[in-house]
Amino acid sequence: MLTQEQNDLLTRVGAGTPMGELMRRYWHPIATVSELESEPTREVRLLGEDLVLYKDRSGNYGLIDRHCAHRRVNLAYGIPEENGLRCMYHGWLYDETGQCIEQPFEETVRPESRFKDKIKLSGYPVQELGGLLFAYLGPAPAPLLPRWEFLTLEHNVLRETFVTELPCNWLQCQENSLDPLHLEWLHGYYGAYMAEVKGDKAEAAAAYDVVARGRHKKIGFDPFEYGIIKRRTWGDYDEESDFWKVGHPILFPNILHQGNPGRYFLQFRTPIDDTHTMHLEYTIYIMPPWVEMPQQDTKDIPVNHWPLYDESGKLRSETILDQDQNVWVTQGPIMDRTLEKLGESDVGIIMFRKMLEEQARIVEDGGEPMNVFRDPEQNQCVRAPQEFMTHIQLDTDLDITARYNSQLRGHIAEWLEKAKETAPKLG
Numbered sequence: 001m002l003t004q005e006q007n008d009l010l011t012r013v014g015a016g017t018p019m020g021e022l023m024r025r026y027w028h029p030i031a032t033v034s035e036l037e038s039e040p041t042r043e044v045r046l047l048g049e050d051l052v053l054y055k056d057r058s059g060n061y062g063l064i065d066r067h068c069a070h071r072r073v074n075l076a077y078g079i080p081e082e083n084g085l086r087c088m089y090h091g092w093l094y095d096e097t098g099q100c101i102e103q104p105f106e107e108t109v110r111p112e113s114r115f116k117d118k119i120k121l122s123g124y125p126v127q128e129l130g131g132l133l134f135a136y137l138g139p140a141p142a143p144l145l146p147r148w149e150f151l152t153l154e155h156n157v158l159r160e161t162f163v164t165e166l167p168c169n170w171l172q173c174q175e176n177s178l179d180p181l182h183l184e185w186l187h188g189y190y191g192a193y194m195a196e197v198k199g200d201k202a203e204a205a206a207a208y209d210v211v212a213r214g215r216h217k218k219i220g221f222d223p224f225e226y227g228i229i230k231r232r233t234w235g236d237y238d239e240e241s242d243f244w245k246v247g248h249p250i251l252f253p254n255i256l257h258q259g260n261p262g263r264y265f266l267q268f269r270t271p272i273d274d275t276h277t278m279h280l281e282y283t284i285y286i287m288p289p290w291v292e293m294p295q296q297d298t299k300d301i302p303v304n305h306w307p308l309y310d311e312s313g314k315l316r317s318e319t320i321l322d323q324d325q326n327v328w329v330t331q332g333p334i335m336d337r338t339l340e341k342l343g344e345s346d347v348g349i350i351m352f353r354k355m356l357e358e359q360a361r362i363v364e365d366g367g368e369p370m371n372v373f374r375d376p377e378q379n380q381c382v383r384a385p386q387e388f389m390t391h392i393q394l395d396t397d398l399d400i401t402a403r404y405n406s407q408l409r410g411h412i413a414e415w416l417e418k419a420k421e422t423a424p425k426l427g
Contacts, residue, residue, distance in 0.1 A: 001340055001342065002338060006337075007338060010337075011170075015048065021363050023047055026371075027135065027142075028271075029270055030053060030133055030134070034300065037055075040054055040055040041075070042054070047272075053135075054078070062094075063123065064124075092116075096123060097120070128298070129147065130150075130282065148251070148266060149382060150284050156291070156292065157286050157296070158293060160283050164325060166276065166278075166329055167276055167333060168276070168329050169277065176324055178221070178228065178349045180216060180345070181216055187320050192208045192211055194318065215234060226249060229249055246388075248387050254271070257386060261388050263286075267279065306325075308325060
């Protein structure tokens with residue numbers, strides 16, 4: 001149980017708040033390359049700030065205050081120029097730093113005027129990696145954008161994204177990743193119940209059987225340089241399995257890094273503001289050596305806008321992602337942690353909250369928090385421990401051992417079908 005003050009510290013992300021200042025030390029995904037290809041200006045709300053993301057005619061990205069300094073119109077309706085974004089109302093032009101670089105009428109009537117030099121909107125750096133666009137809202141100099149391994153793979157892979165805007169605080173999403181037992185109950189028992197409700201008796205019976213044989217026996221959490229490693233023994237998996245010996249990481253402060261042989265993902269929980277989160281899952285299908293895939297252009301990585309509600313207006317519960325998002329949202333806009341009753345299964349959540357508070361205090365004291373990258377050598381390709389992940393070389397050649405071949409072959413039909421669907425779109 002937390003006090004209200006502790007809960008506020010962990011959940012409020014506006015400028016000047018402890019968590020808001022901590023979050024501003026990291027890069028956050030705000031859109032995909034493909035989205036800016038079809039529409040070169042886009043409204044963005046990040047960490048409580050209303051901004052406009054744009055791509056100019058030179059191919060450069062900018063992220064600036066959403067409203068023109070002149071008459072405060074919405075620059076998401078502005079005109080991308082060769083260098084910068086022009087306000088459609090009176091033609092003021094802003095570069096990617098937010099600096100006003102043209103004021104057509106002012107410069108016509110007073111050629112010597114330096115008025116534009118005094119006009120600067122908020123402007124933040126944007127970088128592209130793996131088909132995602134990341135923004136940094138913190139103090140200069142900006143750290144390096146982390147080159148997580150799954151974001152750097154290009155050869156013989158398929159990539160897609162799943163995006164949902166959730167009406168809840170980011171921490172509810174992230175804490176879920178420190179909770180191993182929900183796999184057994186939310187995705188197991190509840191999933192079986194939903195199959196029963198739909199009238200699929202065979203699926204329900206099979207699912208209930210899996211649940212009965214898949215109980216957790218032990219859970220563990222270890223801090224490491226990038227965050228926390230989550231471990232478990234459950235079902236037939238003991239401490240000799242990768243679920244315990246390797247585990248999978250929660251990357252500080254707001255990323256889940258997980259998957260299974262052939263399909264892996266990063267889930268980013270981007271705080272829009274205190275009560276809204278953009279949930280972005282970046283999924284990568286790593287093809288085995290016997291499947292040759294044309295290289296996928298980042299402009300063609302699909303964006304799946306994942307529906308939160310069904311046709312009747314209820315929260316969806318069919319898939320694992322549906323079930324996760326259901327429980328995050330039903331905890332309320334900001335979960336009231338003063339009323340919760342934590343047990344033995346919540347040791348990972350407690351560890352993560354302490355880590356958040358410690359790192360926020362480091363920032364308050366003028367220091368740099370964990371998992372911030374400054375060394376280009378360290379950042380070439382950042383690997384984190386991942387259960388059942390075979391070794392991937394820097395040149396993206398996949399070394400698939402015999403141990404995993406049977407599992408990979410089990411996914412081959414799905415991969416080939418996806419390849420057929422996607423290949424015509426590839427560059």
